[in-house]
Amino acid sequence: xxxxxxxxxxxxxxxxxxxxxxxxxxxxxxxxxxxxYGQVYSTMSRLLKNGxxxxxxxxxxxxxxxxxxxxxxxxxxxxxxxxxxxxxxxPYLQSTLYTKVVLALLTQRNAADVLDVQRAEHLRxxxxxTDRKRKGDLADQLICDHALFHMEADLRWLELTAARLDxxxxxxxx
Amino acid sequence: MTPPPGSLLCAEQLRKVYGPTVAxxxxxxxxxxxxxxxVMGPSGSGKSTLLHCLAGIVTPDSGTIMxxxxxxxxxxxxxxxxxxxSDFGFVFQFGQLVPELTCVENVALPLRLNGTPRRxxxxxxxxxxxxxxxxxxxxxxxxxxxxxxGQRVAVARALVTEPRVLFADEPTGALDSLNxxxxxxxxxxxxxxxxxxxxxxxxxARVAAYxxxxxVVRDGRSRDMERAx
Ligand SMILES: Nc1ncnc2c1ncn2[C@@H]1O[C@H](COP(=O)(O)OP(=O)(O)OP(=O)(O)O)[C@@H](O)[C@H]1O
Ligand SMILES: [Mg+2]
Numbered sequence: 001x002x003x004x005x006x007x008x009x010x011x012x013x014x015x016x017x018x019x020x021x022x023x024x025x026x027x028x029x030x031x032x033x034x035x036x037y038g039q040v041y042s043t044m045s046r047l048l049k050n051g052x053x054x055x056x057x058x059x060x061x062x063x064x065x066x067x068x069x070x071x072x073x074x075x076x077x078x079x080x081x082x083x084x085x086x087x088x089x090x091p092y093l094q095s096t097l098y099t100k101v102v103l104a105l106l107t108q109r110n111a112a113d114v115l116d117v118q119r120a121e122h123l124r125x126x127x128x129x130t131d132r133k134r135k136g137d138l139a140d141q142l143i144c145d146h147a148l149f150h151m152e153a154d155l156r157w158l159e160l161t162a163a164r165l166d167x168x169x170x171x172x173x174x
Numbered sequence: 175m176t177p178p179p180g181s182l183l184c185a186e187q188l189r190k191v192y193g194p195t196v197a198x199x200x201x202x203x204x205x206x207x208x209x210x211x212x213v214m215g216p217s218g219s220g221k222s223t224l225l226h227c228l229a230g231i232v233t234p235d236s237g238t239i240m241x242x243x244x245x246x247x248x249x250x251x252x253x254x255x256x257x258x259x260s261d262f263g264f265v266f267q268f269g270q271l272v273p274e275l276t277c278v279e280n281v282a283l284p285l286r287l288n289g290t291p292r293r294x295x296x297x298x299x300x301x302x303x304x305x306x307x308x309x310x311x312x313x314x315x316x317x318x319x320x321x322x323x324g325q326r327v328a329v330a331r332a333l334v335t336e337p338r339v340l341f342a343d344e345p346t347g348a349l350d351s352l353n354x355x356x357x358x359x360x361x362x363x364x365x366x367x368x369x370x371x372x373x374x375x376x377x378x379a380r381v382a383a384y385x386x387x388x389x390v391v392r393d394g395r396s397r398d399m400e401r402a403x
Contacts, residue, residue: 116390120399126383134359148380155379163216 003035004043005082008052008075015056015070018044028139044069052078097154101161105169115162122155175238182207182371183228183339188237190223190394197223198234199394207338210362210372212385213396220394221375222343228373229262229341230254241339259288263337263370265361267347270328271316278303278312281331288335302330306360322353329361336368343375351380358384 003025010016010024018040026034044067047053052075057068071079097118104111126148133144161168177184184204190197197220205211213221226232228239230246239246241261246254263284264270271280281299286292303309306326311319319327325345332340345361346354362384365372376382389396 116397116399119390120388123379123382123388123399126379127385130380130383148383152379159216 002082003039004047004052005079007040007043008047008071008079009083011053011069011071012076012079015068017066017068021069047075050074097158097161101165101168102172105165105172111165111169112162115158115165119155119158119162122151122158126151126155175240177240177243178204180206181240183239183241183373185224185228185239186237188224188227188234188239190220190227190232190234196394198227198237201237201391201394201396202398203228203389203396205339205371205373207371208366208369209387210365210374210385212382212388213373213375213391214377214379214382214388215391217377219391221391223394224391224396225341225343225373225375229264229339230258259284260335261338263332263335263340265325265328265332265340265342265345267344268321268325271324271331273316276313276315277308277319277327280316280327281334284331284335299330299334302334302364303327305333305364306330322349322357325349325353325357326360329357329364333364333368333370337370340365340370340372342372344377345374346376346378346381354378354381355384 006025006029007021010021010028016024018037021044022035022037022040025040044053048055048069052072053069054072055067056070059066059068100114100118101111103109104114129144129148129151133141133148136144175184175186181204184202186202188198188201188203199220201220201224203211203224213224215221223232227234227237230239230241230249233247241257249257271277272283275283278296278299281303282290282292282295285295285298290298300309300312303312306329308319308323308326308330311323311327316324316327325348329345332342340361342361346357349357358381362372372385374382374385382388388399390399391397
């Protein structure tokens, strides 16, 4: 996730201090991983350098927490572009799982076990998310659903691969 | 066979053959009161056959099924159907409601068949319809409600006798994900309040994620995924 774009988007509602931005971020998006202050300030200084935000007010004293940031026109355009550009579908997990399965076949290990163990792990993760979803508010539900659909896609791939293991073995050991 | 401690329903070495097809080939199963167990696996692997055997609808060619301390195969047909009516509830993918009856009459039906008079039966039915959030459909006929609503009515009907075991074969198979998950949420909540065990056949991982544990059936053999890891 792009922290920069998210912080920019939060600034569209009005100028905020760094600590206030962090709080807003954590509350809305930081379910698993709250931001570090360092991340906020390094991101803000990058956005400043690129002209996407400006310092709108500085309180007396020193330290980065004194600055209040406002989004610039260029910043708004940047958020707009980010929101209207689709993300690359990430094939991140499949490539690791595929490697494991092929390697298991090549080394005469039990590839079905590799798949089954992964399958059980995925379902365990899905149970935890489902539980969190049941207890949570709408925001939790939407976030958990996204993760659930992804894990489901992985699981379907695991099933399909399990069903094609014999063919895959022939193909890779030829 | 000695059932695992605390088990309500369990099966060992189940084998069922249909002509040349081996539907079950040494399947095992066990469930505690209040537990939700998902039965997963590819199409044709024997999931429904396993469920039907466990529920005493189909008799396996060999193997043992114990419900509490009784062996299912040692019972007469009459005893088995009495057990199904008193202790088991069923939800299937579709077409289970009687079209001529209103929804509340459908839900009350299992109680009526057990001899409960109309009024208390329909009162109990309404209570379950409230729990499944379909009490406003009481006077409608199944043809006048949506698939998701009908499925909730069917769940209410399966639970109205407060069964010890609820058998559900693809209960959300005909629903979209939002409705399917709502049905699962209500079904598992309702089962938990009565401490019923749920045998849930599904091929959808998101539905299985409502279970406590899953087994996978492949080629008529079951694998307990707890033990896979
Ligand atoms: N009454 C029957 N007569 C003949 N063959 C049957 C019968 N019931 C099941 N079978 C066969 O037994 C095998 C297992 O069927 P079963 O219905 O248990 O599969 P399943 O896992 O529930 O599949 P699905 O996910 O498609 O519902 C299949 O090959 C099926 O064709
Ligand atoms: Mg089936």
